[in-house]
Amino acid sequence: MYTTLLEVLKDAISHLMRANYNLSEEDPEAFRIEIPPERKFGHFSTNVAMVYAKVLKKAPRLIAQTLVGGLEALPYIASVSIEGAGFINFFLKPSYFQERTLKILQGEYASSLSLMPAESIQFEFVSANPTGPLTIGHGRQAVLGDILSSVFQKAGVAVTREYYFNDAGKQMKLLSRSLWVRYNRLCGSEYEIPEGGYHGEYLVDIAERFHNESGAVYKDQWDDSIEAIFMERAKNEIFQMIKGTLEAIQIHFDVYYTEASLFRDGIVEEVLEQLKGREALYEKDQALWFKTSDFEEDQDKVLIRSDGMATYFLTDIAYHYEKYRRGFSKVYDIWGADHHGHITRMNAAMKALGIPEGFFNVILHQMVSLRQNEEIVKMSKRAANFVTLDELVRNVGKDAVRYFFAMVDKDSQLEFNIDLALSRSMDNPVYYVQYALARIHSLFENARNKGFTYTENQNLDRLDSEDETFMIRDLLLFPEVIRDICTTQQIHRLTNYLYGLAYAFHNYYTGHVFVDPDRPELSNARLNLASAFRKTIEEGLKLLGVTAPERM
RNA sequence: GUGCCCGUAGCUCAAUUGGAUAGAGUAUUAGACUCCGGAUCUAAAGGUUGUGGGUUCAAAUCCCACCGGGCACGCCA
Numbered sequence: 001m002y003t004t005l006l007e008v009l010k011d012a013i014s015h016l017m018r019a020n021y022n023l024s025e026e027d028p029e030a031f032r033i034e035i036p037p038e039r040k041f042g043h044f045s046t047n048v049a050m051v052y053a054k055v056l057k058k059a060p061r062l063i064a065q066t067l068v069g070g071l072e073a074l075p076y077i078a079s080v081s082i083e084g085a086g087f088i089n090f091f092l093k094p095s096y097f098q099e100r101t102l103k104i105l106q107g108e109y110a111s112s113l114s115l116m117p118a119e120s121i122q123f124e125f126v127s128a129n130p131t132g133p134l135t136i137g138h139g140r141q142a143v144l145g146d147i148l149s150s151v152f153q154k155a156g157v158a159v160t161r162e163y164y165f166n167d168a169g170k171q172m173k174l175l176s177r178s179l180w181v182r183y184n185r186l187c188g189s190e191y192e193i194p195e196g197g198y199h200g201e202y203l204v205d206i207a208e209r210f211h212n213e214s215g216a217v218y219k220d221q222w223d224d225s226i227e228a229i230f231m232e233r234a235k236n237e238i239f240q241m242i243k244g245t246l247e248a249i250q251i252h253f254d255v256y257y258t259e260a261s262l263f264r265d266g267i268v269e270e271v272l273e274q275l276k277g278r279e280a281l282y283e284k285d286q287a288l289w290f291k292t293s294d295f296e297e298d299q300d301k302v303l304i305r306s307d308g309m310a311t312y313f314l315t316d317i318a319y320h321y322e323k324y325r326r327g328f329s330k331v332y333d334i335w336g337a338d339h340h341g342h343i344t345r346m347n348a349a350m351k352a353l354g355i356p357e358g359f360f361n362v363i364l365h366q367m368v369s370l371r372q373n374e375e376i377v378k379m380s381k382r383a384a385n386f387v388t389l390d391e392l393v394r395n396v397g398k399d400a401v402r403y404f405f406a407m408v409d410k411d412s413q414l415e416f417n418i419d420l421a422l423s424r425s426m427d428n429p430v431y432y433v434q435y436a437l438a439r440i441h442s443l444f445e446n447a448r449n450k451g452f453t454y455t456e457n458q459n460l461d462r463l464d465s466e467d468e469t470f471m472i473r474d475l476l477l478f479p480e481v482i483r484d485i486c487t488t489q490q491i492h493r494l495t496n497y498l499y500g501l502a503y504a505f506h507n508y509y510t511g512h513v514f515v516d517p518d519r520p521e522l523s524n525a526r527l528n529l530a531s532a533f534r535k536t537i538e539e540g541l542k543l544l545g546v547t548a549p550e551r552m
Numbered sequence: 553g554u555g556c557c558c559g560u561a562g563c564u565c566a567a568u569u570g571g572a573u574a575g576a577g578u579a580u581u582a583g584a585c586u587c588c589g590g591a592u593c594u595a596a597a598g599g600u601u602g603u604g605g606g607u608u609c610a611a612a613u614c615c616c617a618c619c620g621g622g623c624a625c626g627c628c629a
Contacts, residue, residue, distance in 0.1 A: 035568055037575095047571060050609065060609070084572055085609055129629070171629065196628080287627055297555095305627040312629045340556055341624045366557060367622065408565065411557060413622060415564075427564080427578065435591050446588045480568090488569075496566065499576080510584085510593045552591070 002114045002156075004479045005100075006033045006044075013048055016070040021056060035477070039466065042081070042089035043473050049086040060086025094464040097472040104475055104532045105457055109539045115155040115483045122323060123149045125334035126246070126253075127164040130238040131175045132200050134245050136416060137336060137368045139389040143405040143545075144365055145334045146251045147491045150543045155486050160328070162255040164319060167235055169259065170309065174198065176231035180222065182207035183230070187219040206237045245390040249398045250545055259315050268310060268318045271353070272303070280352040290314075295348035316342075317349040324355050332489075334363045363489050365410040371417045387418055395422045399546045403430035406544055407495040429499055433537065434549050436502040439509060440534045441550040447515045447527060454527050462525035467512070471504050471529065475536050482543075498540045505533050 010033050017023060031048035049064035056063060064082045071080045071088070076096040081089050125145025128138055149159045166172065178197040182204050184190070193199055210233055218226055246252070262268050272288075275281050280291045286306035290313070292298045303314040323331050335342070343362050350360045370387060393401050404421075407429065408414050420427060447454055463472065481497045484490070514526045538548045 032568085032571085034571070037568095037572060041572075045572090047610095050571085053609070087572070131629095166629070169629080285627080289627095299625085302627045307627080309627085311627070316629090337557060337623050339624085339629085342629090344555095364557080369622080412565080413558065417564080420564095429577070431591055432577090435589085439589060439592085443588055450588085477568090484568085490569095492566085493568090496568095496576095499566095503576090506592055507594095509588085513588070515588055552589090 002479060004115075004483065005476045006480055009033045009044060009046075012074055013046055013067070013071070016067050017048065017052065019070070020066050021052075023055075035473075036087075036089060039470060041083060041087070042079075042091045043469065044092070045083075045087050045089040047087060049082075049088060053086070064088045092469070092473075094469050095461075097469045097476075098460040098463055100476055101460055101463065101472050101528065101532050102457055104535055105528060107535070109478055109536055112156050113154055113479050113482060115479060116152065116157050116486050118156050118158065119329040120158040120160070120327065121152060122160045122162055122326075122328045122331040123152075123334065124162045124164055124331065126251075128242065129166045129169075129171055130235045130242060131171055131198060132238065133202060133241055134389040136370070136387055136389050136392055139249070139392065139401060140365060140368050140405045140414060141334055141336060142246065142249060142251050142389075143402050144363070144410055144491060147402075147406055147494070147544055148332070148334075148363070148485070148489060150545065151482055151485045151491065151494070154539075154543060155482050157486075160255060161251075161253045162257055163253045164257045164259070165239075166259040166312070166315075168263070169312070172231050172235065173227065175234050176227050179203050179207055179210075179230045179234045180218070180226070183211055184219060186211040187216040189220055202238070202241070203234070206234060209237075241390070245388070245393065248390065248393045249401060257319070259319070262315055262318045262322065263310075265322075267322050268315060271314075271318045271321050274321075275303075275349075275352055278352055278354075290317075290345075290349065290352075292345045292348045295351040296344045298344045298348060301345055313342075313345065313349075316346065317353070320346065320350065320360060321353055321355070324353075324359060328359075330359055330361060332361045332363055334365065337364050337366045340364055363410070366413045368414045368416050371415055371419075392421060396428075399430050399434070400428045402545050403433075403495060404428050406491050409490060409492050429495070430546060431552070432506075433498050433502040433541070434547070434552060436505045437534060437537055437541075437548055438550065438552045440505075440530045443514050443527065443530055447523070450515060450517055452515055452517060452520070452523065455524055456528065456531065458528070459521045459525040460528055462522050463529055467508055468529060471508060472532070474501060474504055475532055478536055478539070494540060494543060498537060498544075501533060501537055501540075505530075 010029075010031075013031075013033070014029060031046060031051040034045050034047065036042055036045045049060040049067070052058075052063055053060045061082055064086050067088060068080045068082070071077050071090060076092050078091040078093045080091075083089055123145050126134070126138055126142050128134055134142070146161070149161050153159045174194055174197045177194050178199075181191045181193050181197075186207055218229070272281070275290065280294060281303070282289050282291065287302045288304035289300050290303050292300050301313050302311050303317075304310055320331070340362075346360060346362075351357075389401075405414075444454065463469070477497065481493055485493055512526065514523060514530060516523050541548045
């Protein structure tokens with residue numbers, strides 16, 4: 001396991017506390033190593049004295065006082081002070097930061113960091129049915145799922161990205177009929193798009209192509225086989241559209257899983273058998289019900305409708321049963337907040353099947369709303385008043401789209417200003433971060449032009465000013481951010497972090513000359529610092545799926 | 553009515569998940585190297601963190617009650 005800097009510091013302080021006080025194993029170690037709000041407080045601080053004040057029945061500042069000597073004796077500590085209510089603030093020696101910079105330069109962050117157990121985990125996301133183009137709501141989910149997957153991989157987890165879709169079912173029947181209506185209109189026959197059907201323009205396009213190819217042979221004709229033909233046609237064309245959009249935003253799935261295969265492979269049947277064996281089923285009103293209420297605080301749900309068709313709930317249970325059989329130690333489903341009601345009953349089903357707690361996990365994200373002409377527009381695929389993800393990506397580019405979706409906390413609703421997004425190049429800090437890389441690249445170009453020979457890993461001892469040690473401290477937090485995201489699923493921490501690195505760099509850049517031929521050693525040291533920034537920012541952008549450009 | 557999420561500067565969002573003077577961008581104003589990319593930097597102004605209680609050394613953060621917004625409560629997915 002990779003040990004982060006904060007863990008090293010925490011262990012050291014924990015050790016000191018045990019040496020100085022008679023602490024039992026049960027004593028909580030809820031104290032933290034923190035990043036102080038201001039430089040004058042040090043590189044790091046800890047609240048350990050305040051946290052233990054109650055247990056030890058001593059004043060925080062007194063406890064802090066007993067730790068100072070031990071801390072100062074640590075080889076990498078430069079100075080220690082006590083401030084405020086009992087904060088212990090400390091500076092690390094420049095030599096320590098220099099050693100760590102060397103590791104970054106040698107590619108420490110480029111490989112897997114082994115921050116989490118090396119399990120096999122699945123992320124399921126997007127999973128939109130092929131009934132229409134992806135919306136910008138799907139965009140948020142796609143970006144969230146893809147970045148989480150990448151971050152977990154970086155942390156040493158074996159990740160499978162999976163897309164599940166429904167290619168049978170009631171909605172597909174409605175889709176088929178909707179296409180058929182559009183097609184008949186081209187043949188000169190008027191029919192109504194069915195209740196709950198699809199009104200989007202994209203079906204008109206598909207109908208046109210189909211009509212051009214096959215003429216009017218299906219005019220006024222409708223039976224099961226024709227329904228299947230139109231369903232297949234709509235599904236295939238729409239799914240190609242969806243895959244094209246995913247490609248444009250650079251999201252690649254390892255597995256596309258279809259609902260139909262759950263029936264074909266007998267998994268639905270097997271699940272029904274199992275549930276029946278556990279007496280979790282009953283019949284009522286010609287339908288088959290699952291006793292949700294036996295397992296969770298929720299109402300019982302229908303698994304097989306009175307018309308004999310399986311509900312989405314049943315196939316979803318079968319699907320997750322199948323995931324379990326595939327041997328993942330854990331799966332994460334990423335759902336929009338509108339699906340949260342589904343969680344409890346799924347948990348109930350997992351219990352009924354004897355699948356261990358903790359296997360099935362849901363990551364919810366809040367909705368995306370659109371603002372256009374000062375108005376909030378509600379999105380609905382069926383009503384066809386949505387802005388497509390494809391449109392957005394074409395207009396502003398995948399980097400801006402990915403960064404923009406990643407930077408907002410998944411638990412916050414996201415208000416999306418269409419006019420702003422589509423007109424200018426969206427007000428997006430991604431350029432700020434990318435610009436730092438472009439600047440670093442041109443620094444090295446400039447050095448070459450001046451005939452300066454850059455030597456990587458040399459002269460790091462010249463990185464000893466306060467500006468530089470604080471910058472390196474920030475670089476050392478990269479693994480911390482990765483792990484935090486694994487535990488909180490808050491990918492916006494990564495954009496915050498990278499923005500902070502870019503800020504630190506831009507700031508330093510303005511106040512310091514990097515390439516000064518009269519001071520070759522100092523220049524070389526600073527170029528090494530720039531290189532360490534580049535490597536760290538590049539790794540971060542890679543996780544975000546955002547381009548790390550040399551020029552802009 | 554019940555459950556989940558949210559409410560922070562004019563606007564869009566942060567806040568190291570209980571820490572020190574609540575910060576960025578944007579919009580407004582005033583500035584910056586004859587020099588490595590001005591897509592940058594520095595500063596001013598902008599706040600009773602929806603309201604009222606509570607918990608404690610410490611609350612935007614946790615608890616309770618209200619107010620406001622979103623979502624869900626189907627034999628839809």
